Amino acid sequence: MVATQEKSPVEKAAIEALGIDCGYGGDPLLKDLSFAVKPGEIFFIIGGSGCGKSTLLRHLIGLNRPSAGDVKFFGESFMEADADRRGALLKRFGVLYQGGALWSSLSLLENICLPLEEYTTLTRRERSELAAFKLSQVGLAGYENYYPSEISGGMKKRAGLARALALDPAIVFFDEPSAGLDPITSRKLDELILQIRQLLGTTCVVVSHELDSIFSIADRVLMLDKAAKGRIALGDPRLLAVESDDERVREFLSRGERPGEKGFDTAGGRPQ
């Protein structure tokens, strides 16, 4: 069953980055980066440590402002939007932070109720029913009244996902969803991402370097590189792994190479 998508004649990109420069003052980490994410796509941002994946994510979701360029959601500029429009756009996306980022003073149910309280006209009872449903969707039924400090890391992450999905957003951003999770839980999380996309047509943007996830669920990947200060590849990971002209891309996406075969690149670790 798929929720029917109303297709407009010209399908707008869900997210569009137009020549953005990302960084935290000084020299930008990423320069003149452009790409577009199609609606309903599972889009991975990959790359080695320190290449600016999380930085890009922070700039996409508006926590930091790109020093140049523009980010558009469904054709609407996020940078130029006024406070009201920004609020309306913010409602359309959810973010799953690395550690879940649950509010520690609120129970799981209250964590999910807070955005509902802020942005919907639902009654208190409806809010908690909906929140309980969201928790059961991520397999946390029965934990409604637990506090974040009382549950494990994997559960926090799932609860964080339930909160990111609270408003049934059109786009969900995942910051390293499988970091620190066991293989089974991380596979379940991948399945959950697929399920969300299938049920609600949600666009998913995932920052990750988990090859298993990349090959099993990614539609397209955007690969960033520290030295290139931007993208070095964009496309289907399965094709990139064999067809890319760039050795760095093939190496990143190659499985089965045993550790130690290539030796450790000590030069790459030094700050430049």
Add this chain to the structure above:
Amino acid sequence: MPRPAPKPVVLPCEAAVRVEEAGGDLRVTLGGTWRVTAEKPDWFPARLRTNPAVLRVALGGDIGEWDSSLLLFIHEVRTWAQGAGVECDFGALPEGMRAMLAQFTEACEQVRPTERALDFVSAVGVAAQDAWAKTGEIANFVGECVLSGVYLAKHPHKFRMRDCLEQMQQCGAMSLPIVSLISLLIGLIMAYQSAILMRQFGADIYVADAVGLVMVRELGAMMTAVILAGRTGAAFAATLGNMRANDEIDALQTFGIRPVDFLVMPRLIALGLMMPLLALYANGVGILGGMVVALGLLDIPPQAYWVQTMSAIDLSDVSTGLIKASAFGILVGLSGCHRGLLAERSAAGVGQAATSEVVMGLLLIILADAFFAVAFNIFGL
């Protein structure tokens, strides 16, 4: 840039609910776009004159995007039907949606409040056990600090001198502005209050004695300690609490480095050394405050005030103040580090550590002050 609070933008309702009566049945057809952030659609089962025999819910041909709000609506319809004793028929809904509905109902039924409140007797018992455990913890911590002090005295190269100097800078030099301001005002207030009394007896000049003695013996050390309990002690608790939440303390332990040697001793020694210096400084500034009032209100020239102050206080007064200050410093440092090292590993835990440090620090300062008052009296100091 401060952003004005966003207005709750509720989207207009684009969902359509058609209710038709056919024979004894009620047919609810759902169409349009369903968004949880939009206004909820209305439906009016209450307007029905007679309850239908069967309520059939189906999706219309014009159904667009939908999300949890649709499930929530169907759930509401079903809840109404159950209340009114009407049979529900969801056979026309897609199978996936029915599965989600079942999950929805199950999730709603499962929510049970977790019982957290304790009855009175249990609460008292828990509190007593807690108090006992805390006493043990504090004794243990003080013991560890003493052992660490002995160890560092034997192996002075193990002492983190750089950290200690940095802490001295933080809790000593950086506290000067606030200590100056508060001691000056305390001196002023003291002089004003005693001037009211002394004037009645024509003993204006004794304001200098009152301000000097009280500052040097009591308030200089006490006010500095109170300031540092709020400023430095809370910072210790928050820093160490955060380090604990970050597993940094555990990392020290797994390297065989005792957190007390590494983190606590430099802080304790820094505070123990800086506090008497700050108190001495506070004494001076307080006396200056008194001098200002004496000059402005009582027309006592500063020279006379100074001579009178010098004749009133002697070295034993100053040294009792400094002994107290040093003890207060160590107590503030102990309570700060203790609270920080035992903080809960969460944002709230760090906040709680800082709070309880201030409370415990103030309590210890007052208790120690009372102890010193009695002790100095016995020794005739």
